[in-house]
Amino acid sequence: MNHILDIALNDLVQIVRDRKVFLFLLIMPICFTLLFGYAFGGFSSGGDSDPRLPVAVLDEDDGRFSQELFALLKGSEVIRIETDLEKSRFDYEKALSDGDLAGIVTIPAGYSQAMLDGQPIPLDLWADQASTTGTTVQNEVLMAAKRLASAVWTAQITSQAAGKTADFDALVSEALLAWQEPPIRIEATSGVVAEEEPSQSVMSMAHTAPGMILQFAIASLLTAAQVIVSERKSRCLQRLLTTATQRVHILMGHFLSIFAMLFTQFMLLIVFGQFILKVDYLRLPGATLLVAVASVLCIAAMGLLIGVLAKSEEQAVMFSLIPMFVLSGLGGAWVPLEFTGAAFQTIGHASPIAWAMDGFKNIIVRGLGLESIWLPVAALVGYAVVFFGLAAWRFRSE
Amino acid sequence: MQPAIEVQNLHKSFGELKAVDGASFNVPQGEIYSLLGPNGAGKTTTISMLSTLLRPDSGDALVMGHSIRKDPMGVKSVLGVVPQDIALYEDLSARENLTFWGKMYGLRGAALKQRVDEVLEIIGLTDRQKGRVSKFSGGMKRRVNIGVALLHKPKVIYMDEPTVGIDPQSRRSILDSVIALKNAGMTVLYTTHYMEEAQELSDQITIMDHGKLIASGTHDELVKIVGQMDRIRLTINAEGARVVTAWKSTPGVKQVTAEDGTLNLLVDDSNQVLPRLFDAATTSGVRITSVDIQLPNLEAVFLHLTGRALRD
Numbered sequence: 001m002n003h004i005l006d007i008a009l010n011d012l013v014q015i016v017r018d019r020k021v022f023l024f025l026l027i028m029p030i031c032f033t034l035l036f037g038y039a040f041g042g043f044s045s046g047g048d049s050d051p052r053l054p055v056a057v058l059d060e061d062d063g064r065f066s067q068e069l070f071a072l073l074k075g076s077e078v079i080r081i082e083t084d085l086e087k088s089r090f091d092y093e094k095a096l097s098d099g100d101l102a103g104i105v106t107i108p109a110g111y112s113q114a115m116l117d118g119q120p121i122p123l124d125l126w127a128d129q130a131s132t133t134g135t136t137v138q139n140e141v142l143m144a145a146k147r148l149a150s151a152v153w154t155a156q157i158t159s160q161a162a163g164k165t166a167d168f169d170a171l172v173s174e175a176l177l178a179w180q181e182p183p184i185r186i187e188a189t190s191g192v193v194a195e196e197e198p199s200q201s202v203m204s205m206a207h208t209a210p211g212m213i214l215q216f217a218i219a220s221l222l223t224a225a226q227v228i229v230s231e232r233k234s235r236c237l238q239r240l241l242t243t244a245t246q247r248v249h250i251l252m253g254h255f256l257s258i259f260a261m262l263f264t265q266f267m268l269l270i271v272f273g274q275f276i277l278k279v280d281y282l283r284l285p286g287a288t289l290l291v292a293v294a295s296v297l298c299i300a301a302m303g304l305l306i307g308v309l310a311k312s313e314e315q316a317v318m319f320s321l322i323p324m325f326v327l328s329g330l331g332g333a334w335v336p337l338e339f340t341g342a343a344f345q346t347i348g349h350a351s352p353i354a355w356a357m358d359g360f361k362n363i364i365v366r367g368l369g370l371e372s373i374w375l376p377v378a379a380l381v382g383y384a385v386v387f388f389g390l391a392a393w394r395f396r397s398e
Numbered sequence: 399m400q401p402a403i404e405v406q407n408l409h410k411s412f413g414e415l416k417a418v419d420g421a422s423f424n425v426p427q428g429e430i431y432s433l434l435g436p437n438g439a440g441k442t443t444t445i446s447m448l449s450t451l452l453r454p455d456s457g458d459a460l461v462m463g464h465s466i467r468k469d470p471m472g473v474k475s476v477l478g479v480v481p482q483d484i485a486l487y488e489d490l491s492a493r494e495n496l497t498f499w500g501k502m503y504g505l506r507g508a509a510l511k512q513r514v515d516e517v518l519e520i521i522g523l524t525d526r527q528k529g530r531v532s533k534f535s536g537g538m539k540r541r542v543n544i545g546v547a548l549l550h551k552p553k554v555i556y557m558d559e560p561t562v563g564i565d566p567q568s569r570r571s572i573l574d575s576v577i578a579l580k581n582a583g584m585t586v587l588y589t590t591h592y593m594e595e596a597q598e599l600s601d602q603i604t605i606m607d608h609g610k611l612i613a614s615g616t617h618d619e620l621v622k623i624v625g626q627m628d629r630i631r632l633t634i635n636a637e638g639a640r641v642v643t644a645w646k647s648t649p650g651v652k653q654v655t656a657e658d659g660t661l662n663l664l665v666d667d668s669n670q671v672l673p674r675l676f677d678a679a680t681t682s683g684v685r686i687t688s689v690d691i692q693l694p695n696l697e698a699v700f701l702h703l704t705g706r707a708l709r710d
């Protein structure tokens with residue numbers, strides 16, 4: 001047991017002495033996160049992690065149904081309401097022309113009353129009709145308004161039939177509820193938006209930050225793998241095998257050192273993401289930790305395999321950088337898999353990085369619960385077992 | 399007392415090549431035992447099998463009673479190995495290397511620290527202990543390489559050509575430390591292709607060539623194989639075929655071999671034979687350009703047994 005720790009420590013000392021490890025471990029991931037996060041951040045301001053289109057809703061009616069409509073829009077998967085009481089109409093118009101807003105919806109005064117009277121007045125929408133973004137916003141607002149109007153209409157008919165005993169408000173709510181499971185579901189995916197400018201709403205920090213952690217975790221493997229290769233080439237491995245040290249302990253020691261290196265990297269970059277970039281890893285700290293540990297297990301096992309397979313230090317570098325590009329690209333660390341076709345998404349999930357991205361984004365982008373990470377975590381651990389198994393199998397014949 | 403190492407008919411081939419072809423010998427406890435042989439003789443292959451790094455094709459060996467086949471961990475626990483190729487972590491200092499290897503040999507804490515200090519003293523690197531091994535000279539690396547194997551005071555230590563490629567001073571200090579090991583009660587299996595080293599250090603010597611053990615015994619016993627013959631090395635100024643024939647039939651000449659323009663002769667008594675050699679040369683019209691007379695030694699034994707010189 002002690003030998004495992006001794007070997008791990010020995011590796012870590014050598015890894016740290018190779019200064020270039022810090023480049024891959026911390027400097028490059030931070031630079032690239034900032035570069036991609038801000039350059040392609042688009043609408044997202046700072047740590048904003050919401051991929052939906054920002055739309056301002058100005059409620060000049062402030063009646064029962066305008067609030068209902070507001071609530072409907074708030075629940076949209078396509079648009080996100082950006083309403084700041086401090087701002088004037090002029091501010092919003094400027095934001096729209098600067099491209100910081102995708103649209104402005106004005107609910108005119110008298111909207112609720114007109115709806116009750118059965119003479120609904122149209123909403124006032126400002127958006128670029130020529131762009132997909134504009135039409136997407138338009139469709140979404142239109143759909144919400146139609147739902148509301150139809151709910152009110154249904155409630156009116158029902159209450160007339162039921163007489164005075166029926167509670168009109170309850171009937172409206174009921175009719176609206178029915179909309180949540182409409183007979184024909186209209187899939188309003190943000191894919192429509194992605195066609196035009198995928199980078200804008202998508203390449204936000206919440207995507208870039210975990211993507212870069214994962215990518216550079218693989219890049220960091222080259223130093224660790226080099227340490228393993230040079231141990232073999234310098235004949236230290238042979239010498240270790242003449243001491244009473246067990247083979248499996250040597251392997252575990254190397255694995256532990258890579259694990260410790262990557263875990264430190266993840267924790268530092270997660271702290272950086274949380275507090276500097278405002279990526280909300282700590283929304284579910286336990287889940288974030290689990291996904292991080294599973295990712296580190298998987299990538300560390302990959303590093304062990306690289307170290308065991310590479311015949312020279314140069315090969316160790318190649319064997320680390322090639323998977324870095326292939327697995328990161330395929331796994332959606334650069335461009336989110338959600339914005340690719342179904343076939344590519346399936347292929348992409350051959351890369352463990354896709355599962356790690358799923359895990360992180362379920363927490364920080366999609367706002368899902370702990371249960372949403374079990375599958376990604378299981379997949380990552382599965383990959384870890386396979387990589388470790390292969391490394392152990394190869395190592396037996398050293 | 400059982401031998402420290404009992405080697406029983408070890409065989410190892412690499413493809414067609416028989417690297418070790420039936421090696422059997424016993425190394426008594428507390429002795430320095432040398433395997434002497436030229437490059438490719440099979441010394442390292444033998445050592446590798448005895449340290450359980452290579453599995454023999456057939457045969458077995460017991461090291462302090464532990465079988466290399468059935469109880470490799472037992473073998474390793476009594477063993478220190480100085481490999482022929484330097485095996486150190488280049489990015490670590492001498493002290494860090496010794497400390498790490500000490501841990502691998504099961505030393506800990508204060509005992510480890512003290513032993514590292516002692517070993518640094520033995521290998522004469524106390525004042526360079528903080529230097530990175532990558533910055534060391536070849537001789538200094540060799541010394542650290544040896545030091546590693548001394549850390550846990552093993553009962554048996556293998557040293558595979560520990561003096562290759564270093565200056566005479568470092569070499570002297572290494573040879574002295576080998577003798578010190580013996581005096582401390584360790585058993586040393588030593589390989590070399592320098593006959594002087596084998597002669598100076600060893601209680602017993604085995605001569606190896608092409609995977610076979612061709613002779614073994616103490617230095618004196620081995621030298622008796624060539625009797626009281628002297629060895630003469632000659633160079634001549636011309637193609638030597640005629641004079642070689644003449645010399646072969648000269649009284650007192652036992653053996654003549656030619657190698658790279660040098661002629662090696664084994665003769666009964668150089669004082670009497672040498673004038674006859676010069677006469678024969680003159681008759682054949684050949685001029686002798688250099689003469690070197692050596693008294694009986696392992697070199698002569700090797701030459702006698704294989705027809706080749708030990709050194710290239």
Ligand SMILES: Nc1ncnc2c1ncn2[C@@H]1O[C@H](COP(=O)(O)OP(=O)(O)OP(=O)(O)O)[C@@H](O)[C@H]1O
Pocket residue numbers: 412415417435436437438439440441442443444482559591
């Ligand atoms: N792993 C191997 N694969 C193939 N051939 C090998 C291997 N190891 C050794 N040999 C061959 O076996 C023979 C014996 O080699 P070995 O290293 O045991 O010789 P040695 O006596 O130690 O020589 P040296 O004095 O040069 O170290 C050589 O011909 C060598 O080429």
Ligand SMILES: [Mg+2]
Pocket residue numbers: 441442443482558559
């Ligand atoms: Mg050798």
